[in-house]
Amino acid sequence: MRFQRKHILGLGELSAEEIKLILDTAESMKEVSERDVKKVPALKGVTVVNLFFEPSTRTRSSFEIAEKRLSADVLNFTPAQSSVVKGETLLDTARNLEAMGASVIVIRHSMSGAPWLLARELSASIINAGDGSHEHPSQALLDLFTVREIKKEIRGLKVLIVGDIAHSRVARSNIWGFVKLGAEVRLVGPPTMIPRDIEKLDVSVFYNLEEAIRDVDVVMMLRIQKERQESGLFPSLREYSKFYGLTRDKLKLAKDDVIVMHPGPINRGIELSSEVADDVHSVILDQVANGIAVRMAMLYLVASAGGTE
Amino acid sequence: MRFQRKHILGLGELSAEEIKLILDTAESMKEVSERDVKKVPALKGVTVVNLFFEPSTRTRSSFEIAEKRLSADVLNFTPAQSSVVKGETLLDTARNLEAMGASVIVIRHSMSGAPWLLARELSASIINAGDGSHEHPSQALLDLFTVREIKKEIRGLKVLIVGDIAHSRVARSNIWGFVKLGAEVRLVGPPTMIPRDIEKLDVSVFYNLEEAIRDVDVVMMLRIQKERQESGLFPSLREYSKFYGLTRDKLKLAKDDVIVMHPGPINRGIELSSEVADDVHSVILDQVANGIAVRMAMLYLVASAGGTE
Amino acid sequence: MRFQRKHILGLGELSAEEIKLILDTAESMKEVSERDVKKVPALKGVTVVNLFFEPSTRTRSSFEIAEKRLSADVLNFTPAQSSVVKGETLLDTARNLEAMGASVIVIRHSMSGAPWLLARELSASIINAGDGSHEHPSQALLDLFTVREIKKEIRGLKVLIVGDIAHSRVARSNIWGFVKLGAEVRLVGPPTMIPRDIEKLDVSVFYNLEEAIRDVDVVMMLRIQKERQESGLFPSLREYSKFYGLTRDKLKLAKDDVIVMHPGPINRGIELSSEVADDVHSVILDQVANGIAVRMAMLYLVASAGGTE
Numbered sequence: 001m002r003f004q005r006k007h008i009l010g011l012g013e014l015s016a017e018e019i020k021l022i023l024d025t026a027e028s029m030k031e032v033s034e035r036d037v038k039k040v041p042a043l044k045g046v047t048v049v050n051l052f053f054e055p056s057t058r059t060r061s062s063f064e065i066a067e068k069r070l071s072a073d074v075l076n077f078t079p080a081q082s083s084v085v086k087g088e089t090l091l092d093t094a095r096n097l098e099a100m101g102a103s104v105i106v107i108r109h110s111m112s113g114a115p116w117l118l119a120r121e122l123s124a125s126i127i128n129a130g131d132g133s134h135e136h137p138s139q140a141l142l143d144l145f146t147v148r149e150i151k152k153e154i155r156g157l158k159v160l161i162v163g164d165i166a167h168s169r170v171a172r173s174n175i176w177g178f179v180k181l182g183a184e185v186r187l188v189g190p191p192t193m194i195p196r197d198i199e200k201l202d203v204s205v206f207y208n209l210e211e212a213i214r215d216v217d218v219v220m221m222l223r224i225q226k227e228r229q230e231s232g233l234f235p236s237l238r239e240y241s242k243f244y245g246l247t248r249d250k251l252k253l254a255k256d257d258v259i260v261m262h263p264g265p266i267n268r269g270i271e272l273s274s275e276v277a278d279d280v281h282s283v284i285l286d287q288v289a290n291g292i293a294v295r296m297a298m299l300y301l302v303a304s305a306g307g308t309e
Numbered sequence: 310m311r312f313q314r315k316h317i318l319g320l321g322e323l324s325a326e327e328i329k330l331i332l333d334t335a336e337s338m339k340e341v342s343e344r345d346v347k348k349v350p351a352l353k354g355v356t357v358v359n360l361f362f363e364p365s366t367r368t369r370s371s372f373e374i375a376e377k378r379l380s381a382d383v384l385n386f387t388p389a390q391s392s393v394v395k396g397e398t399l400l401d402t403a404r405n406l407e408a409m410g411a412s413v414i415v416i417r418h419s420m421s422g423a424p425w426l427l428a429r430e431l432s433a434s435i436i437n438a439g440d441g442s443h444e445h446p447s448q449a450l451l452d453l454f455t456v457r458e459i460k461k462e463i464r465g466l467k468v469l470i471v472g473d474i475a476h477s478r479v480a481r482s483n484i485w486g487f488v489k490l491g492a493e494v495r496l497v498g499p500p501t502m503i504p505r506d507i508e509k510l511d512v513s514v515f516y517n518l519e520e521a522i523r524d525v526d527v528v529m530m531l532r533i534q535k536e537r538q539e540s541g542l543f544p545s546l547r548e549y550s551k552f553y554g555l556t557r558d559k560l561k562l563a564k565d566d567v568i569v570m571h572p573g574p575i576n577r578g579i580e581l582s583s584e585v586a587d588d589v590h591s592v593i594l595d596q597v598a599n600g601i602a603v604r605m606a607m608l609y610l611v612a613s614a615g616g617t618e
Numbered sequence: 619m620r621f622q623r624k625h626i627l628g629l630g631e632l633s634a635e636e637i638k639l640i641l642d643t644a645e646s647m648k649e650v651s652e653r654d655v656k657k658v659p660a661l662k663g664v665t666v667v668n669l670f671f672e673p674s675t676r677t678r679s680s681f682e683i684a685e686k687r688l689s690a691d692v693l694n695f696t697p698a699q700s701s702v703v704k705g706e707t708l709l710d711t712a713r714n715l716e717a718m719g720a721s722v723i724v725i726r727h728s729m730s731g732a733p734w735l736l737a738r739e740l741s742a743s744i745i746n747a748g749d750g751s752h753e754h755p756s757q758a759l760l761d762l763f764t765v766r767e768i769k770k771e772i773r774g775l776k777v778l779i780v781g782d783i784a785h786s787r788v789a790r791s792n793i794w795g796f797v798k799l800g801a802e803v804r805l806v807g808p809p810t811m812i813p814r815d816i817e818k819l820d821v822s823v824f825y826n827l828e829e830a831i832r833d834v835d836v837v838m839m840l841r842i843q844k845e846r847q848e849s850g851l852f853p854s855l856r857e858y859s860k861f862y863g864l865t866r867d868k869l870k871l872a873k874d875d876v877i878v879m880h881p882g883p884i885n886r887g888i889e890l891s892s893e894v895a896d897d898v899h900s901v902i903l904d905q906v907a908n909g910i911a912v913r914m915a916m917l918y919l920v921a922s923a924g925g926t927e
Contacts (some may be wrong), residue, residue, distance in 0.1 A: 077370065093574075100598065265714075268707070285714070291718065401886075408906035
């Protein structure tokens with residue numbers, strides 16, 4: 001099978017086979033990161049633009065390192081230093097970057113759907129690095145990669161996602177991915193944080209963490225947005241932490257070889273106790289490390305598909 | 310002919326022959342951008358610093374991509390993260406960058422004349438990326454390149470520049486360039502936006518767009534600075550747009566094969582209607598694309614001249 | 619002798635032999651900067667992160683140029699665009715950068731000791747680019763390099779450091795370095811700016827510049843922090859400048875071949891008169907130029923040591 005897509009926008013539209021192809025490609029890329037010289041000339045002379053309208057350490061840096069390991073020419077576009085101040089539209093900005101020779105645009109934007117808009121209007125390859133509370137495909141792909149690497153097979157695993165499901169693009173992309181690859185997905189969080197009708201995506205919903213966590217293979221904690229507290233979605237951080245924070249005691253209810261995941265950055269002592277964040281079940285830093293290989297694979301695949309159109 | 314200058318500071322001081330040499334070199338550079346591997350080792354091991362004291366998407370990004378295509382080592386200096394906070398003078402900052410090994414400094418500064426100051430005091434090559442309301446040579450050179458590419462010959466063309474001529478470094482550099490290469494240059498704008506005595510530069514001045522646009526080959530729209538409105542230079546954006554905004558109807562008065570240019574970013578619906586910005590006469594994205602080749606040529610020529618001094 | 623350290627954190631812990639080895643390596647690196655192609659593949663495929671929590675032109679840019687001359691993949695992490703906004707701890711940020719493949723982390727932080735914390739917890743190589751008012755080893759090493767290059771031998775030289783010794787990481791690192799290499803170190807400044815018990819470091823303390831400067835070979839001026847004025851450490855800039863600012867007249871009291879150093883950026887007319895900053899005794903721009911070679915040496919040595927552990 002060859003990867004036919006010019007863009008990677010979301011897990012919602014990728015088939016199980018396409019997802020597996022990305023993960024298999026990431027395995028080869030991981031091998032590059034273990035070499036003495038961690039660099040391949042795959043994207044030499046290809047200009048990749050990181051177009052980030054929201055602040056980010058992990059995702060932008062991870063893409064940037066991945067791009068440089070592929071020998072791409074990297075341009076970071078950060079709105080504060082840019083024409084956005086002058087009121088230019090997103091589309092004009094992107095068209096200009098394309099005219100300057102950008103072959104791949106990695107975009108993060110607060111507006112759900114922004115990457116699809118660019119994919120429709122531009123001829124460059126678009127990678128979604130997070131759009132609103134919609135999708136975050138590179139995060140879900142690195143999560144799938146990490147789980148597959150440790151558990152060998154995703155089919156049949158019990159995967160629990162904990163927290164503010166309604167506002168999480170990480171949750172949304174992971175639901176698509178794990179369900180497509182045959183896992184049983186459970187969600188848990190306060191009722192205000194679970195979207196209506198989410199069961200249609202073939203997941204089961206819980207409101208009690210102790211109950212939801214029984215026998216699961218994977219616990220994926222979401223980051224709580226402290227800013228959300230004022231909006232009345234939950235009474236207090238302390239209250240939230242008491243019911244939905246992951247502690248060692250609650251973790252004992254899961255399978256013995258359960259793994260704990262988090263997309264970072266962690267709020268220690270809120271959604272995750274510090275001892276859980278740092279203990280043997282935690283694969284949080286493996287996720288970060290695998291992010292490089294997965295993003296290298298995404299970049300490589302869209303650039304190759306784009307080149308042969 | 311060999312390019313003898315170590316700096317490119319403004320079109321005012323370049324001869325017609327020098328301008329043509331830059332445009333010819335840019336043609337070779339454009340060929341690089343059309344290769345599979347869009348990269349040449351011309352500036353390998355050469356450190357180029359982008360010293361931008363004003364925000365910019367297009368210009369800085371365009372220079373950065375051009376530099377990377379020439380394999381230069383690129384350093385972006387952005388004042389907010391810098392010693393400028395600590396009150397260091399422009400000259401000390403530049404001297405330090407030179408001492409660190411910068412061979413070429415690309416500078417944008419709000420103060421007219423800043424690039425000349427550096428050229429006089431430093432031994433690095435200086436490229437002016439826009440100084441105050443004085444000159445913007447890389448923009449004018451890419452405009453000349455774009456017109457020459459489409460119209461084959463600049464001599465004898467009728468070129469109309471529309472808008473706030475008085476405060477526009479783009480206008481000033483383009484006037485020098487088009488006049489030197491033998492075009493007939495017309496200017497149009499509200500009387501408050503036309504500098505006194507500008508006719509001395511061998512241009513004709515109009516105050517009515519419908520009259521000025523008749524039979525022209527090229528319409529170059531300037532960006533209106535919304536901030537200027539408060540200063541009383543023009544009554545309102547709506548008023549300005551009504552008299553000096555370019556619409557399809559007004560464009561019909563020009564030649565049939567007229568081209569419409571804009572240095573970007575566009576204020577859609579103000580100086581340019583959206584339909585004109587996106588229609589077949591518009592070469593705005595060609596300008597952006599040609600900017601890479603033209604800046605590669607500028608960098609290459611000054612670095613070569615600087616190296617043989 | 620081989621360099622055994624994986625980190626360079628401060629001059630306080632380096633032996634005289636280790637310091638000399640760094641300076642010798644920097645001599646070879648300086649030769650690279652004088653070649654036509656100023657680049658070696660020593661760190662090809664090695665990811666170096668510049669993790670700067672405080673603004674800086676000279677130091678960050680100097681490290682960045684040094685890294686690129688060694689062909690490293692460089693990632694600049696600037697807190698404003700980052701997860702620091704989201705309240706992530708320093709250690710989590712650094713661990714994430716390491717998980718992404720950073721082999722060397724160059725850190726500047728307002729907290730004294732921060733680089734030691736990272737060195738203890740991470741397996742990446744750590745280079746201290748300035749921590750609080752504690753150490754600034756790359757600055758002291760480039761100062762030692764510059765003095766050794768001009769004076770041939772450091773042993774026996776009389777070196778005077780002038781200014782706010784108490785709050786200066788530059789002073790602290792230089793005291794360690796010059797004393798270890800056998801120079802006689804003198805300090806001068808207002809009593810409020812000289813730390814108690816500093817004589818224990820084998821230096822002599824003066825409060826009068828005219829007296830302290832007699833017969834010295836090297837005068838190292840410290841930058842005065844204008845912000846400190848409000849704290850009551852000194853009465854006024856004018857007062858400070860009168861007593862501790864370096865002028866030509868005062869400089870005449872030193873040896874005839876005295877050299878004047880400053881870590882930059884200079885407050886012209888405050889700690890240094892403009893004529894002294896620009897005269898023949900000043901080696902301030904040599905310091906900046908040597909910074910590249912010294913930082914290349916530091917990066918090369920820790921990356922080599924780290925690779926063979």
